[in-house]
Amino acid sequence: MFRNMKISLKILLVILIMSLGSLVVVFSASYYFMNSMVDEFQQTNITLGINSSEVTKASLMSQTEYYLLQLIQKQANNANKELHEVNRAVTEASKYTQHLFETQDNLIGHDMPRPDETEMGVASSKYFLAKGVEATPEVMKEVYTLSYCEYMFAPTLEQNPILDNIYIGTISGISYRYSRSNAFNPDYDPRQRDWYKAAISHPDHLVWLPTYLDSYGKICITAAMTYRDADGHIAGVVASDVRLTSIIDEVMNLKIGETGSTLILDSDLNFIAHPDMDKEGFNPDLSSHFTGSDFxxxxxxxxxxxxxxxxxxxxxYVAFSKMAETGWIFCASIETDEVTAPAFEAKAQNDKLTAASQRNMQDQIFNILRLFMIFFSIMGITVVMTSFAVTGTITRPIQRLASSVLKIGKGEFNEKIPVLSGDEVGQLADRFNTMQDDLKNYMQNIKKVTAEKERIGTELSVATNIQAHMLPTVFPPYPDRPEIDIYASMNPAKEVGGDFYDFFFADETHFAMVIADVSGKGVPAALFMVITKTLIKDHVQQMKGKTLSEVLTEVNNQLCENNEEEMFATCWIGIIDITTGKGVASNAGHEHPVLRRAGGEFELVVYKHTLALATLPGVKFREHEFEMHPGDTLFVYTDGVPEATNINNELYGTDRMLESLNRDKDLPLENILKNLKADVDAFVGEADQFDDLTMLAMKYNGPK
Structure with missing residues (x-):
């Protein structure tokens, strides 16, 4: 009866005899509640940390918005005050000049020097007449009247350092100027100038003209206003040039955190100042700097x-403020990540404190559990001594089962395990007998699967050979064309890869080079590679007057058709006229090429990419013209070179690549590429290669 009893009942009988049931319940309940307490404490702290982080983040954002807006408003107000002073000075100069002409019958005045009769750098009055204007008594009377302007213009210029000069153009063609410069143009006629025409179009009102660069390259703006004679007729225009250097420098030199910057726009949203405005390639279109139209x-x-x-x-965050005087817009910005960084740092610190508190509570729980275990061990010894008498009935069937299982493990699948009892051990023996039959079937299936894998391996080897023979592998490929030397290599990460290179003559004088990287690896990438390579070569050889951009657009549209797997390929293609060295290239999302001028170093050639092939139909691809001189070398590659990774997860990078190329720059092309491959392998070491590694180099020797 006892022999046929289930093992669970035998163990339960022993536990009941020793009255251990209550101890297990107490132990389990205590452990559960203590862990629940720790979990609840941790969750509460996490919630508090998140709430605190959000409150801090909101506060930082609010403070930043207030500070940034106040800062840029202050700058706009300061600039507005300065230009308002200019407004006042020019307006007063206009009123003073008008008063002179209203009372000119009571004035005597005196003649004034011509510009070339004054000293350069010393502020003084000077005048000259526009071409065709004769010094009649009426004209000279105006000149004598204008000589009084110096008494008002001199202190005005001295009190307003921002003013560069004050000058007048009259209806009669007189040009008067109070300035430090003695330069003048004999063909100059003030009546034909923009400042004169703008003021005449808005009589009795001060007008601001658009900004411009003076002869010293400094940005300036002109304020102008008409004045009238004693009969109330417009007699001329008073104007002044204002150098904006101090205003712009004060705004552009503002320090706003680590990522902040400023810019100034005119009333038509054209850039007056921008941190990158003097850099080559700066785009003056405001919309190209802001994503979307909300700003x-x-x-x-x-x-x-x-x-x-x-x-x-x-x-x-971008704050802006408009100047009332000119309508200019002062802007200040700071990256959102910099604003919210302190909130995230505070949350991280709170998480550390929470983790430390949790560890402390877990240590306390461990001490309590250790006391339980000591007591439980004492009771366990008693249980073991009591249950020793019944272990034989449990262990002997298990030992027989273990002996039979050992034979099965050695391959004796005909060995049957005797079933001597109806308990769990007997059921286990029966299950092992069933498993024995399953193992026989499994071994037979393994043989079939192994044979199938060997067949697939053979087919992959054939595919690798086919792919290798699709790429040009004979070097030199054109021994009868001394204009060029070329060498290329491709090392796939798997049996078959997605990278490829190609080169061929599109006609007698135009040589094409292609290197591409297909998304993905293995057979699918190789198939897509074959299609891409074939389409590019066919379309280039049939260009017939088309541009390289149009060729890539046609290839891209064909690749997008039925591209259900959404594969794509980055590609660099260049076509060079070997008689002139001039060429055109296009980059579809590929790595930047490297160029070495004769006697120079290999250097990266960086320009804007277009989207990769097969990403979107109808894409227009950018073209870039280039010119190679005899002795120049071009090197292109796939991302397997700079993105090669060692066991420390460090990238090989373009800096190491350029260093390796320049180390061997005077060697033949084949040696340069092989040495670069060896350098990459040495860097990668024991790390797995996850990407294909493809390179192509071409040296231009010049025409025959």
Whole structure:
């Protein structure tokens, strides 16, 4: 009866005899409640940390918005005050000049020197007459009247350092100037100048002209206003040039955190100042610097505001304030990540404190559990001594089962395990007998699967050979064409890869080079590679007057058709006229090429990419013209070179690549590429290669 009893009942009988049931319940309940307490404490701290972080983040954002807006409003107000002073000075100069002409019958005046009769750098009055204007008594009377302007213009210029000069153009063609410069143009006629025409179009009102660069390259603006004679007729225009250097420098030199910057726009949203304005390739279109139209809409609808938007491809806060005097817009920005960083740091610190508290509570629980275990061990010894008498009935069947299982493990699948009892051990023996039959079937299946894998391996080997023979592998490929030397290599990460290179003559004088990287690896990438390579070569050889951009557009559209797997390929292609060295290239999302001028170093050639092939139909691809001189070398490659990774997860990078190329720059092309491959392998070491590694180099020797 006892022999046929289930093992669970035998163990339960022993536990009941020793009255251990209550101990297990107490132990389990205590452990459960203590762990629940720790979990609840941890969850509460996490919730508090998150709430605190959100409150801190909101507070930081609010403070930043207030500070940024106040800062840029202050700058706009300061600039407005300075230009308002200019407004006042020019207006007063106009009124003074008008008063002189209203009372000119009571004035005597005197003649004044011509510009070339004055000393350069010393402020003084000078005048000259426009071409065709004769010094009649009426004209000279105006000149004598204008000689009184110096008494008002001199202190005005001295009190307003921002003013560069004050000058007058009359209806009669007189040009008067109070300035430090003695330069003049004999063909100069003030009546034909923009400042004169603008003021005449708005009589009795001060007008501001658009900004411009003076002869010293400094940005300036002109203020102008008409004046009248004793009969109330417009007699001329008073104007002054204002150098904006101090205003712009004060705004552009503002320090706003680590990522902040400023810019100034005129009333037509044209750039007056920008941190990158003097850099080559700067785009003057405002919309190219702001993603979306929310910022521009906000400018049109408000004079002072702050908005969260994407500026220079970064999520930023941008505050702006308009000048009442000129309508210019002063802007200040700071990246959102910099604003919210302290909140995230505070949350991280709170998480550390929470983790430390949790560890302390777990240590206390461990001490309590240790006391339980000591007591439980004492009771366990008693249980073991009591149950020793019944262990034989449990262990002997298990030992027999173990002996039979050992034979099965050695391959004796015909060995049957005797079933001597009806308990769990007997059921286990029966299950092992069933498993024995399953193992026989499994071994037979393994043999079939192994044979199938060997067949697939053979087919992959054939595919690798086919792919290798699709790429040009004979070097030199054109021994009868001394204009060029070329060498290329491709090392796939798997049996078959997605990279490829190609080169061929499109006609007698135009040589084409292609290198590409297909997304993915293995057979699918190889198939897509074959299609891409074939389409590119066919379309280039049949260009017939088409541009390289049009060729890539046609290839791209064909690749997009039925591309259900959504594969794509980055590609660099260049076509060079070997008689002139001039060529054109296009980069579809590929790595930047490297160029070495004769006697120079290999250097990266960086320019804007277009989207990769097969990403979107109808894409127009950028073209870039280039010119190679005899002795120049071009090197192109796939991302397997710079993105090769060692066991420390470090990238090989373009700096190491250029260093390796320049180390062997005077060797033959084949040696340069092999040495670079060896350098990459040495860097990678024992790390697995996850990407294909493909390179192509071409040296231009010049025409025959």
């Amino acid at each position: 521009i809409k906000k400018i049109h609808s408000s004079d002072d505001s702050i908005i969260q938007t994407v500026y220079e491809e970064k999520d930023c």
